[in-house]
Amino acid sequence: MVDLSHKLDTGIPHWAGFRPATRTVLYDYPTDGFLAEEYCHVGQWGTHVDPPGHFFPQGRRLDDIEPKEMILPLAVIDVHEQAAADPDYSVTVDDIRRWEKKHGPIPPGGFVALRTDWSQRWPDQEKMLNRDANGVMHYPAGRWTPCAICTKSEESPHRATKPPTPAPARPSAPRTIPTSPTSWEKTATR
Template sequence: MLVSALAAASAAVAADLGLWEMRAQMDKKEWVDLTHAFDGDIPHWKGFEAATTKVVYDYKPHGFHVEQFTHVGQWGTHVDPPSHFHEGKRALDEIPLKEQLLPLVVLDVHEKAASNPDYTLTLDDVKAWERKHGAVPEGAFVAMRTDWSKKWPDQAAMQNLDANGVAHYPGWSQETLKYLYETRKITASGHETTDTDPGVATSKDDYSLESYILGINHYQIELLDNLDKVPEAGALVVVTWPKPKAGSGFPARVFAINP
């Protein structure tokens, strides 16, 4: 009886090794970092002060190295949870882990953004993706590729101000976001620019599109990198961040695993 019980337990353990085998298969795939490294002098929202880094212990004389970082939560490639805009909505520590490993959908409009820096993602762009790849999967992370990240780390180039101080960079549209979140029921979205809303809107302090996403209790990622190195469909994305209690934003580490 003991032998049969041990055999059954052994079989159960063997069955559970499926995740290990899956991880071994992932090692054969291409892993792409979608995150900018940050320091004190990087592109950021116009209202933020620069970050600072201070060495508080060093190898000599202490035998180890410790730095103290001072920056706003929305620094570098970062996550905006719902509580960033809406009191009572989910904070960083309240977003479940299952929302951090997702199918990655890339909507590639980089050529349109190159010819028109004020370009806003349209429902036609999403429909074109769906004609090629099928319906946007429920629970996906949808990224808008504009190649704006290639301007990093030049703040002036990222903001692209005209003579009147109006910013010109691409953004989302209300119609597109409503379709993705309400019809296709995606989990989150992201982009390469400093804002969800296009520059001409943020120059008037209009952040209604970001407010919409966060207001329906979803999160987003800003200042993504390397979207030109992942396919439009088929990749997985891992979106992770530290866990400050009731945190309203923090630098994120985001990466893709290509098919």
């Protein structure tokens, strides 16, 4: 097992649309004899899962997903060289085909992750967001080109994909999240 998460803390990189997390000591050893802390953050903080209900009101919410559904065969498509050359890189059908030529078909019901090496910028918020002079963020958001996501959904339906970055969408790239609950159910944890 490989831990791909980062330490959860109040100062970790996060999408600018969310307030920073807070941590408050409610009880402490000197006065109370024990330590209890209160954490306040949005659900999409740190390493997390976006269930279909994050994008579609009728989609399944995280508490509707059984833990056993979260243990999946993993396929990691390495696009770190492309991401280094183009911070707005999106995975393509050709990337998937190269991976499958080397490793075989992506397992049905699998989790498809991307290796972009963007995590090497962690925990620096500004390096992670990579803003240009106009404030536009540039990073490989794990957004699949529409052809890539549709190709994989039809050929080998997978349950989950994961972008390696702190924001739900990159303003410099077109939104390529599937537009209906049916297509999302094919491409996200279901």
